[in-house]
Amino acid sequence: MTNLEKSLRKKGRRANSVAVIGAIFGDEGKGRITDELTDYFLKKYKKVIVYRDNGGSNAGHTISMNGKKIGLHQIGSGILHKGCVVVLGKGMAIHPIDLLDEIEEVKRVFEFQKLPAKLMIDEMAVLNLDTHRAFEFALKNRNQKTLGSQAATGRGISPSYADVIFRFPVRMRDLLSEDWRNILGEHYDLYKELIKGLSMDCSTLKVKRFNREDIQLGNKRKFLNNLEKTRDILREYVSPMYEYIRREWKSDTPFIFEKAQAIGLDSRWGVYPDVTASNCCLDGITFSTEGVIDAKDISARFGVIKSTYTSSVGKRQIPTFMEEKYAQVLRDDAHEYGTTTGRPRDIAYLDLEMLKYFCKVGCIEELVFTHMDIIYKRDVKVCVGYRRGKEKAYYRPDQKHLENVKAIYKKLKYWDKARLKTCKTYLDVQKEAKDFIQFISKETDTTPVMITYGPDRSDTILV
Numbered sequence: 066m067t068n069l070e071k072s073l074r075k076k077g078r079r080a081n082s083v084a085v086i087g088a089i090f091g092d093e094g095k096g097r098i099t100d101e102l103t104d105y106f107l108k109k110y111k112k113v114i115v116y117r118d119n120g121g122s123n124a125g126h127t128i129s130m131n132g133k134k135i136g137l138h139q140i141g142s143g144i145l146h147k148g149c150v151v152v153l154g155k156g157m158a159i160h161p162i163d164l165l166d167e168i169e170e171v172k173r174v175f176e177f178q179k180l181p182a183k184l185m186i187d188e189m190a191v192l193n194l195d196t197h198r199a200f201e202f203a204l205k206n207r208n209q210k211t212l213g214s215q216a217a218t219g220r221g222i223s224p225s226y227a228d229v230i231f232r233f234p235v236r237m238r239d240l241l242s243e244d245w246r247n248i249l250g251e252h253y254d255l256y257k258e259l260i261k262g263l264s265m266d267c268s269t270l271k272v273k274r275f276n277r278e279d280i281q282l283g284n285k286r287k288f289l290n291n292l293e294k295t296r297d298i299l300r301e302y303v304s305p306m307y308e309y310i311r312r313e314w315k316s317d318t319p320f321i322f323e324k325a326q327a328i329g330l331d332s333r334w335g336v337y338p339d340v341t342a343s344n345c346c347l348d349g350i351t352f353s354t355e356g357v358i359d360a361k362d363i364s365a366r367f368g369v370i371k372s373t374y375t376s377s378v379g380k381r382q383i384p385t386f387m388e389e390k391y392a393q394v395l396r397d398d399a400h401e402y403g404t405t406t407g408r409p410r411d412i413a414y415l416d417l418e419m420l421k422y423f424c425k426v427g428c429i430e431e432l433v434f435t436h437m438d439i440i441y442k443r444d445v446k447v448c449v450g451y452r453r454g455k456e457k458a459y460y461r462p463d464q465k466h467l468e469n470v471k472a473i474y475k476k477l478k479y480w481d482k483a484r485l486k487t488c489k490t491y492l493d494v495q496k497e498a499k500d501f502i503q504f505i506s507k508e509t510d511t512t513p514v515m516i517t518y519g520p521d522r523s524d525t526i527l528v
């Protein structure tokens with residue numbers, strides 16, 4: 066029996082449920098793993114649910130099929146499969162216009178008349194609108210010197226979630242209500258005032274859009290007219306999700322929880338302020354499903370990592386930054402440029418001090434090793450601890466602390482990637498690669514479940 070099969074049937078847990086969690090700074094390959102798990106379950110079951118509980122258009126999950134690929138942002142990565150139900154949950158921040166464009170893009174790229182999977186959106190999901198994007202821009206501009214995150218994706222994610230904390234969120238059901246013009250009109254007026262308070266005129270600000278040129282937010286009428294076009298189409302997808310999820314969770318339908326971003330971007334565990342605003346850990350699922358699913362009942366909790374290195378988009382200083390002469394080669398080989406923003410990603414050595422911490426706070430029990438083919442003819446450097454002066458130091462979610470620690474490295478033997486690519490089962494995998502996997506798993510107290518060595522579905526080995 067594979068570790069994957071064992072992980073899906075742990076004693077006392079809900080069978081066939083798995084969370085796919087970004088274990089470090091995102092972009093580890095969660096989309097592709099979700100797509101493959103969907104395929105895996107559909108070989109045995111008629112239906113599978115892929116549930117997204119956090120984030121929105123800031124995410125970038127790449128999936129591919131028959132040589133074609135797409136970077137998904139808001140749609141769950143089971144979308145290419147007939148028999149899959151993709152649920153966008155309450156915990157998400159959804160941009161309606163970008164979402165409809167993304168649906169059209171999936172159809173165009175893969176030449177579908179209609180989406181193969183069924184798409185369902187929780188009416189309680191928070192709206193992410195052009196107003197949020199304009200406000201984020203104005204705030205970033207205002208805070209240029211000292212305060213705040215300079216690295217946000219520009220998708221207005223944190224203002225959308227801030228609406229909830231301030232207790233004036235606009236939700237999917239508001240957009241579909243009879244009274245929508247008043248509700249969203251009031252929302253526009255509020256943001257106009259907020260932006261004016263930052264000495265800017267919101268109507269002239271430009272905002273980012275999915276696969277398009279930046280567009281001007283415009284006046285209230287333009288803002289509402291743009292949204293009006295989405296209402297009739299969205300009605301088909303939006304509903305209350307509470308009863309549906311309750312029923313399905315009691316059935317034997319497999320569930321894949323596709324988390325967005327990563328534990329190192331969670332505002333509690335990542336390095337402030339370069340963090341995102343949603344809950345990137347397992348417990349976010351309990352919130353998004355309104356407690357229908359207790360995340361502690363989820364059987365498998367996969368943390369996804371890039372095996373031999375870590376990438377980061379943002380302004381954070383990482384104790385294990387790779388020497389730039391190696392980093393640039395790797396960046397080009399592994400195409401380490403942001404899916405959402407196109408920014409070149411920073412490259413660092415794998416940091417076990419940090420990963421151990423993230424596995425603990427993120428409730429990760431298994432590891433998925435992606436990018437096993439990004440390996441060079443030199444030993445693999447892995448950070449196994451920190452020092453501060455002569456003292457042993459630890460990971461803490463504090464940039465100032467991390468700037469003062471020094472990484473201690475261990476070198477592990479490299480493996481031949483050409484040979485790895487010929488392996489069909491874990492038995493075929495060469496000793497050096499297996500030793501690496503065992504070492505990382507032992508240090509992090511996790512079980513290895515999958516390794517990948519290329520972008521195609523067939524480039525995966527179950528451990």
Ligand code: IMP
Binds near residue numbers: 341
């Ligand atoms: P925000 O989520 O747009 O507010 O961005 C906050 C931080 O999270 C920034 O450093 C972003 O680069 C980073 N971030 C947000 N989403 C992702 C993602 O999907 N992958 C990697 N980094 C992300």
